[in-house]
Amino acid sequence: MRASDGESTGADLGALLSAASAGDESAWESLVRLYARRIFALARSRCGSDDAAEEITQSVFVTVATKVREGVYTEQGKFEAWLFRVAMNRVRDAIRKNRRRKELHDRGAEAERTAAPNERETSDDLAALRGAILRLSEPDREIIELRHHAGMGFKEMAELLGEPIGTLLARHHRALRKLRDLLATTVDRDLEGTGGR
Amino acid sequence: MNKNDHNQTPEPSHDAISAEIRAIESGLDEIGCALRSNPDAGFESRIALNALRESEGSPSLRITGRPDVYVSPGRGRLAARLAAALLIAGAGIGLAWTWLSGTRPAITDDTSGIQMASATDAEIAEIADAWDVLDDSELAGWVDDVSSRVTMVSDSSSGAWISSWLDEDSM
Numbered sequence: 001m002r003a004s005d006g007e008s009t010g011a012d013l014g015a016l017l018s019a020a021s022a023g024d025e026s027a028w029e030s031l032v033r034l035y036a037r038r039i040f041a042l043a044r045s046r047c048g049s050d051d052a053a054e055e056i057t058q059s060v061f062v063t064v065a066t067k068v069r070e071g072v073y074t075e076q077g078k079f080e081a082w083l084f085r086v087a088m089n090r091v092r093d094a095i096r097k098n099r100r101r102k103e104l105h106d107r108g109a110e111a112e113r114t115a116a117p118n119e120r121e122t123s124d125d126l127a128a129l130r131g132a133i134l135r136l137s138e139p140d141r142e143i144i145e146l147r148h149h150a151g152m153g154f155k156e157m158a159e160l161l162g163e164p165i166g167t168l169l170a171r172h173h174r175a176l177r178k179l180r181d182l183l184a185t186t187v188d189r190d191l192e193g194t195g196g197r
Numbered sequence: 198m199n200k201n202d203h204n205q206t207p208e209p210s211h212d213a214i215s216a217e218i219r220a221i222e223s224g225l226d227e228i229g230c231a232l233r234s235n236p237d238a239g240f241e242s243r244i245a246l247n248a249l250r251e252s253e254g255s256p257s258l259r260i261t262g263r264p265d266v267y268v269s270p271g272r273g274r275l276a277a278r279l280a281a282a283l284l285i286a287g288a289g290i291g292l293a294w295t296w297l298s299g300t301r302p303a304i305t306d307d308t309s310g311i312q313m314a315s316a317t318d319a320e321i322a323e324i325a326d327a328w329d330v331l332d333d334s335e336l337a338g339w340v341d342d343v344s345s346r347v348t349m350v351s352d353s354s355s356g357a358w359i360s361s362w363l364d365e366d367s368m
Contacts, residue, residue, distance in 0.1 A: 025249070032245040040240070041232035050235060054244075061248035063365070069252065086365050129224045148225035149232050176218045183221070 014075050021068045032061060035080075039087045042150040045133075046091045047098070056090045081159035084150060088160070132182040140175035147172060282320045 016034075019027030039060055044053035063086050067073040073082065133141060146152045146160070154172075158165045 025245075028249060029241065029245045032248070033241045036241050036244045037233040037236060040236055041229055044232050044235060045229075054236070054240070058244050058247050058251070061244055062251045065248050065252035067365075082365070089365060126224055126228060129221065130228060133225075133228075144225060148222070149229040151229060151233070173218075176221055177214075179221050179225075180214070180217050 013079055017068060017075050017079065020065075021071070023069075028065070031064075035083055036061070038150045038152075039083070042084070042087055042145055043091050043094070045145045045149045047094055052094055056087070056094055059090050060087045078159050080152070080156045084146070084152060084156070084160050087150075128183055128186055129179070132179050132186065135182055136175060136178060139171070140178055143168065143171050144175050144179070278320070279324055282324055285320065 016027050016031050020031055036057055040053050040057045043056040044050060047053055047056070060083065064073075064083065073079075133144060136144065143157070146157055147154075152160070154165050154168050157168050161168065163171075
């Protein structure tokens with residue numbers, strides 16, 4: 001089940017946005033509750049640090065709060081795509097800044113390995129999968145993370161990236177096959193390492 | 198057995214590939230679920246409050262509000278000792294400067310200046326030993342993290358966040 005499944009319908013979301021823009025704090029909190037963890041997951045997955053992910057999540061909601069209150073954003077059934085567009089921009093800004101200091105990509109990878117406690121409890125298979133994601137190309141990784149970590153549907157991803165759904169489905173499938181190949185390579189290398197041919 | 202057999206990995210069937218890909222999808226969903234459950238229970242309230250405050254121009258509470266950002270007692274003590282050592286060293290240099298500039302102060306008639314210098318050397322050596330034990334990469338990471346956060350806060354307040362890779366006003 002996708003994280004986006006079972007969320008507010010368009011009408012509910014529209015009502016929440018109107019209430020939030022009118023200063024209703026509980027509506028604002030509901031809005032944050034609906035999306036904050038998904039944005040955090042996307043940012044955490046890309047930046048590898050809880051702190052950076054929380055900073056990014058917060059800055060996304062600062063933008064949302066500002067634009068919704070100022071009436072810059074008008075809901076036309078594409079709120080999720082817009083929200084994740086803002087999130088993607090923040091993530092890219094953060095990655096760009098991190099790259100300027102050169103070592104942060106490695107830190108991201110390191111943070112992936114030394115993840116939070118509930119992540120450390122995952123099996124070896126998941127650890128291998130996590131390692132394989134880091135070896136994907138940027139576009140492949142992006143689509144995997146939007147779909148599985150941010151929990152986006154293909155329709156919203158199509159709106160966000162401005163690509164037809166069919167193209168995204170094909171890109172997603174290709175990325176999955178690359179992951180499969182990367183995992184197979186890892187298993188082969190492990191077998192060679194232990195002499196178990 | 199054909200001599201080439203061991204060099205060729207048999208092609209998996211279409212069904213086997215589909216099953217593997219489904220397993221990968223399920224693993225990815227599991228990782229996503231773990232990532233989404235990472236933040237603590239107060240995460241949403243913190244984000245909601247801070248985002249509202251910041252959008253209204255009030256200072257954000259995000260750095261002090263996060264429970265895992267703190268200076269460990271060991272590091273705190275080390276910093277305090279380093280500050281003390283620098284203070285003592287500064288006093289020593291001041292004394293030496295006064296001596297060299299020809300206005301010899303009265304206190305140099307006794308040995309307190311020498312004792313102070315010795316104590317400073319010992320203190321610095323002790324701190325240098327402790328400093329060597331520190332994990333450089335961790336410290337560098339910490340410094341980097343702080344500077345990154347300062348940059349983000351500064352960029353946020355100056356409006357640079359709005360510099361976009363994708364147009365944020367188009368939806």
